[in-house]
Amino acid sequence: MSVFEAQPEYPILLVEDNPDDIMITKRAFAKGRILNKLYVVQDGEEAIEFLRKRGKYKDVPTPTLVLLDLKMPKMNGFEVLEQIKGDKDLKSIPIVVLTSSERDKDIEEAYKLGCNSYIVKPVNFENFIKTVVDIKEYWLSISRVPVK
Amino acid sequence: MELLQVLMDNFPDTVYFKDAKSRFVFINKAQCNVLGVKSKEEAYEKTDFDFFAPEHAKAAYKDEQRIIKTKKPLVSKIEQIRRADGQYRWVTATKEPIIDEKGDVIGIIGISRDISELKTVQEALEESEERLQQIIEFAPDGIFTIEKEEGTVTTCNPALTRITGYTKDELCGIEFVKLPFLTDSEDIKYLSQIEFSITGNVLKPFELPCKKKDGISIWLEMHVSSLKRHGSQMALLVISRDITERKLAEEALKGAYVAIEQRVNELAKLKAKIEETNKLLQQSNSDLENYTYVVSHDLKAPLRAIKAFSTFLVEDYGEKLDPNAQDYLQRIVNAVSNMDELIEDLLLLSRVGRKFMEVEEVDLNQLVNEILIDIEPTIIKRRGKVSYADLPRLRIQQVWLKQLFLNLIDNGLKFNKSETSTVEISCEEKDGVYQFQVKGNGIGIDKKYHDRLFNIFERLHTREEYEGTGIGLTTCKKIVQQFGGRIWVESEVGKGSTFVFTIPKNINLQKKEV
Numbered sequence: 001m002s003v004f005e006a007q008p009e010y011p012i013l014l015v016e017d018n019p020d021d022i023m024i025t026k027r028a029f030a031k032g033r034i035l036n037k038l039y040v041v042q043d044g045e046e047a048i049e050f051l052r053k054r055g056k057y058k059d060v061p062t063p064t065l066v067l068l069d070l071k072m073p074k075m076n077g078f079e080v081l082e083q084i085k086g087d088k089d090l091k092s093i094p095i096v097v098l099t100s101s102e103r104d105k106d107i108e109e110a111y112k113l114g115c116n117s118y119i120v121k122p123v124n125f126e127n128f129i130k131t132v133v134d135i136k137e138y139w140l141s142i143s144r145v146p147v148k
Numbered sequence: 149m150e151l152l153q154v155l156m157d158n159f160p161d162t163v164y165f166k167d168a169k170s171r172f173v174f175i176n177k178a179q180c181n182v183l184g185v186k187s188k189e190e191a192y193e194k195t196d197f198d199f200f201a202p203e204h205a206k207a208a209y210k211d212e213q214r215i216i217k218t219k220k221p222l223v224s225k226i227e228q229i230r231r232a233d234g235q236y237r238w239v240t241a242t243k244e245p246i247i248d249e250k251g252d253v254i255g256i257i258g259i260s261r262d263i264s265e266l267k268t269v270q271e272a273l274e275e276s277e278e279r280l281q282q283i284i285e286f287a288p289d290g291i292f293t294i295e296k297e298e299g300t301v302t303t304c305n306p307a308l309t310r311i312t313g314y315t316k317d318e319l320c321g322i323e324f325v326k327l328p329f330l331t332d333s334e335d336i337k338y339l340s341q342i343e344f345s346i347t348g349n350v351l352k353p354f355e356l357p358c359k360k361k362d363g364i365s366i367w368l369e370m371h372v373s374s375l376k377r378h379g380s381q382m383a384l385l386v387i388s389r390d391i392t393e394r395k396l397a398e399e400a401l402k403g404a405y406v407a408i409e410q411r412v413n414e415l416a417k418l419k420a421k422i423e424e425t426n427k428l429l430q431q432s433n434s435d436l437e438n439y440t441y442v443v444s445h446d447l448k449a450p451l452r453a454i455k456a457f458s459t460f461l462v463e464d465y466g467e468k469l470d471p472n473a474q475d476y477l478q479r480i481v482n483a484v485s486n487m488d489e490l491i492e493d494l495l496l497l498s499r500v501g502r503k504f505m506e507v508e509e510v511d512l513n514q515l516v517n518e519i520l521i522d523i524e525p526t527i528i529k530r531r532g533k534v535s536y537a538d539l540p541r542l543r544i545q546q547v548w549l550k551q552l553f554l555n556l557i558d559n560g561l562k563f564n565k566s567e568t569s570t571v572e573i574s575c576e577e578k579d580g581v582y583q584f585q586v587k588g589n590g591i592g593i594d595k596k597y598h599d600r601l602f603n604i605f606e607r608l609h610t611r612e613e614y615e616g617t618g619i620g621l622t623t624c625k626k627i628v629q630q631f632g633g634r635i636w637v638e639s640e641v642g643k644g645s646t647f648v649f650t651i652p653k654n655i656n657l658q659k660k661e662v
Contacts, residue, residue: 024453027456027460100449100452102445122452123448124451126459
């Protein structure tokens with residue numbers, strides 16, 4: 001878990017196992033001037049612990065947006081989706097799947113499990129920044145989400 | 149004496165007495181009719197010569213003189229006479245010598261019976277029998293009879309000897325179940341059982357395996373019927389037809405059927421094998437497509453990292469790097485772009501096989517127009533001119549048709565050094581298919597490369613000359629194949645290229661998603 005730029009009222013949780021992608025995402029946040037606080041966990045189990053505020057996460061805030069990778073060790077993105085969307089306390093948190101997979105099956109499955117958006121990571125970094133900014137704009141500025 | 153006279157006159161046979169010189173001395177009424185006299189007395193003292201033809205009269209005289217001389221009677225001699233009324237009649241004549249007390253012959257007594265009617269019936273009978281005999285002799289089927297009492301063969305016709313190869317002597321007189329041409333079989337037992345048990349006239353024909361005298365096997369079809377006289381069975385009539393040829397033909401036919409059945413079975417097995425192989429092939433193809441897809445994705449993650457960190461390097465340390473280092477970095481970025489393009493093309497190719505559905509009504513004129521709007525920058529850059537006319541409407545997967553035209557138009561513009569790059573798209577209807585032509589005035593392709601052109605990663609030029617991944621035409625081919633059509637190229641170096649492909653009018657759209 002780490003903390004990036006502060007905007008504590010709208011914290012974002014990144015669930016991503018690849019350190020490169022973590023770094024790239026963080027940089028994209030910085031370049032895109034996204035000031036929200038970014039929490040990072042590196043597998044599905046950690047993500048669930050974080051959201052349920054268990055163990056070392058008992059003092060973390062509830063994120064207003066979750067960026068979720070699909071391919072992860074221990075518990076993959078689908079299982080995380082299933083757990084969150086099946087939990088009445090957590091299911092209102094918007095989840096954006098951010099992944100390399102363009103597989104139709106993956107897309108279909110993710111939406112079936114209740115993801116709010118499905119976005120394929122662009123190869124080009126400039127596009128990546130744009131994507132991250134768009135996500136933030138949409139989910140935290142344009143769209144209204146319940147805040148606890 | 150008077151009684152005797154009455155009796156004789158009412159006798160239907162002729163009765164006459166003659167003296168030793170064959171002169172009539174007494175005749176009865178029947179003889180009067182034969183001789184044609186009104187009263188008996190008219191005949192007296194006269195001889196046969198007075199009434200009959202000389203030949204007959206002579207023969208009768210001779211007979212009578214012999215009787216007188218030898219005292220031996222003539223019994224039931226059948227002779228033909230011509231009556232006084234001109235009629236020829238058959239008679240049976242009996243003549244006895246009349247001997248006196250001294251033992252001398254003084255005359256003869258004759259009695260003649262008219263047997264003409266009997267004779268006619270007999271002749272008819274003989275003729276009929278003769279005819280029957282000829283029919284039997286001439287019959288193509290073997291015929292023989294079996295006597296009831298001994299169960300032996302009594303008669304047989306030439307056909308039977310011809311069919312079996314045995315002579316009449318070798319067949320007649322033999323007990324029927326021991327006939328030499330019969331073979332030891334179940335049917336013989338059957339035959340011996342029915343022997344004389346048949347009560348009806350005709351038994352159902354049955355087939356019997358037999359052996360000729362020379363050892364050759366034959367088949368006989370036996371027709372058995374009862375020969376009866378006054379309602380009681382006398383003998384069996386057996387007509388045996390040689391059906392060997394028919395049997396052979398039947399067996400040959402049976403053999404042919406078996407052979408055909410075997411072939412059909414083999415074919416079915418072969419078909420099953422092909423289907424299995426096809427299934428495996430399809431599986432392996434789809435595995436390969438999935439594999440390509442997965443690998444392409446996994447390749448993208450590190451690629452993204454390389455690209456991102458190269459960008460970070462340029463952004464954060466660009467000013468501190470010397471021109472050489474900057475050049476290297478630029479090359480890394482370019483290489484990553486190429487690889488990204490390659491992976492995108494591979495993904496597209498694998499999607500053609502994986503995702504092929506969603507049929508919609510497509511106006512090709514509109515579709516091509518959309519493509520031209522999409523690639524307008526490219527057209528302007530290459531000073532290109534793309535024309536099309538009279539394209540049909542199809543019910544087809546729009547996405548893939550668009551990709552197909554896009555690739556071919558793009559190739560036409562790309563591999564082109566003309567002042568104005570032109571691409572002409574046309575379509576003509578041929579039996580059952582639409583045949584499309586995408587004709588460019590580009591650099592052309594040597595004939596020896598035409599076959600290889602559609603292979604994956606097949607590039608005829610270096611990246612410096614023409615950019616591209618070598619996947620575009622492979623994708624085109626795959627799309628056309630999914631539509632059930634064919635694609636080929638007509639081209640020569642320096643004379644432009646025409647890519648031709650067909651799409652069946654009755655397009656078989658498989659819904660498919662792996």
